[in-house]
Amino acid sequence: MDTQDRMPPIAEADMTEAQAAAVADFKQTRNTPHFRGPFVPLLRSPELLSRTQRVGEYLRFHSALPPRLSELVILVAARHWCQQYEWSIHSAIAAEAGLAAGVIEAIAEGRRPVEMADDEAALHDFCLELLRHQCVSDTTYARAVDLFEEKGVIDTVGILGYYSLLAMVMNTARTPLREGMVPALRPFPS
Numbered sequence: 001m002d003t004q005d006r007m008p009p010i011a012e013a014d015m016t017e018a019q020a021a022a023v024a025d026f027k028q029t030r031n032t033p034h035f036r037g038p039f040v041p042l043l044r045s046p047e048l049l050s051r052t053q054r055v056g057e058y059l060r061f062h063s064a065l066p067p068r069l070s071e072l073v074i075l076v077a078a079r080h081w082c083q084q085y086e087w088s089i090h091s092a093i094a095a096e097a098g099l100a101a102g103v104i105e106a107i108a109e110g111r112r113p114v115e116m117a118d119d120e121a122a123l124h125d126f127c128l129e130l131l132r133h134q135c136v137s138d139t140t141y142a143r144a145v146d147l148f149e150e151k152g153v154i155d156t157v158g159i160l161g162y163y164s165l166l167a168m169v170m171n172t173a174r175t176p177l178r179e180g181m182v183p184a185l186r187p188f189p190s
Helices: 016-028 046-061 067-079 084-098 102-107 118-133 136-171
Strands: none
Touching: 016 046, 016 102, 046 136, 067 084, 067 102, 067 118, 067 136, 084 102, 118 136
16 A cells, blocks of 8 residues: 555645634644644645534543543544554553553454443444444443433544544545554454
8 A cells, every 4th residue: 555645744835824824723722833643634624624623622622521431432433444643642542541451452453342341331332333333223322321421422423423534534645653653553354
């Protein structure tokens, strides 16, 4: 497979006014000097970038799920899309948030983790069912609502969708890993 970055960073001098404004807004909203990863290709559509990163800011930092669980959802999305950049960033964050190494390893291998907390198992099963079947059974839905309430279920769907969007953007653009990142996910068999 060709690994050439299809949508590399745009030099500041070459940005349109809308692109420069979107980058400035991103850095201000996220309180960061960095602009990289999926946001580099998204900059080709500055309005989409601005709207998307606002949704991401809510889902990543303010959703109804605690970080351990939101990171689990992100890892499921990254594994589903075999997205190395997303996995590299969020597997470390998931570990820091308290997700067990065995759970992270099993998701990376495409296996259902054996030893998960009840809330992790419910979320994992919900996400895989939605990704694989494009719907969720009544049993899976009821379990998720019981644990996370309707707001938590909707935020879960939002996290899964947002990180799927970012994964698709990076897979399309062939966004390269940052220096020092090592691919951790093996492609699923065809």
